[in-house]
Amino acid sequence: MDLLPALISGLALGSLYGLIALGFHLTFSVCGALNFAQGSSAMLGAVLTLALRQAGLPSAAAIPVAIFLCGLYGLVVERAAVRPFLARRSDAWLMATVALGLITDNAALFLFGSEPRAMSSPLVQSSVTIGGVGLGVYQLHLLVPVVALAIAGALHLLSRRSLWGVAMLATAQNRDAASLMGIPVSAMVAGAFAASSALAGAAGIMVAPLFNVQSDMGVVLGLKAFAVAILGGLRNAWGVMIAGLLFGVAESTITMSLGSGYTQMLTFALVILALAVRPNGLLGKAEVRKV
Secondary structure, X not given: OOHHHHHHHHHHHHHHHHHHHHHHHHHHHHHOOOOOOHHHHHHHHHHHHHHHHXXXXXXXXXXXXXXXXXXXXXXXXXXXXXXXXXXXXXXXXXXXXXXXXHHHHHHHHHHHOOOOEOOOOOOOOOOOEEOOEEOOOHHHHHHHHHHHHHXXXXXXXXXXXXXXXXXXXXHHXXXXXXXXOOOOHHHHXXXXXXXXXXXXXXXXXXXXXXXXXXXXXXXXXXXXHHHHHHHHOOOOHHHHHHHHHHHHHXXXXXXXXXXXXXXXXXXXXXXXXXXXXXXXXXXXXXOOOOO
């Protein structure tokens, strides 16, 4: 088996899994809750972009609008399915976010239909050649991880250098102290959910040209992204991205060497094995609990 195609394809998919998984890292770090509607956000990004392009909007306008709408969806998830339960110190947000994701998926099925649809990528407008050799189908696979990692890097800089990022980090470290310092904690939590959904929407837009756009595409994406988030360590952003890349390469290698029938079984078996060795994730650290 030629390992280069598996590596290129795996890095593309893995970077997108990592991007969606960063949303789990964001919300968990800020408020201890997870947005299990992340997969639905990825699906919305792809569906909305395709719908806006079909309505006549150019990609340069359709993509930002779709990502913005995904961010608004994240605000809805936080307000309707998370905030009421966190206020009561209840863990029912877990089921509430799952339920809201299912409602969203079925609404998309009703409005968009069940038939998969192809969507071209705005990243590839013309054929690129290196040394006289055309990259062909791998052109998109090479560009996707570059864009995804650039987004992750921009998020890292934003969280460290901007006032919003510092306020969010303060909220993550100590919500009570942040509130006493005048930081609007509720707004920071809502912002984390908006950002997480926007990240997932961007990933969904990039993954759609590699496969197809359909109403249930977010189910598997969300599940794999959650596995990546756990594998990388929920509190470590770069651990999550590294885990995403490893997951994608493993998945692609298994598919190309053994066939797609073994992909999910062996990939998740590797996740279980890795967590047995590193229970807190690849770059995660065990929490010190005071008793």
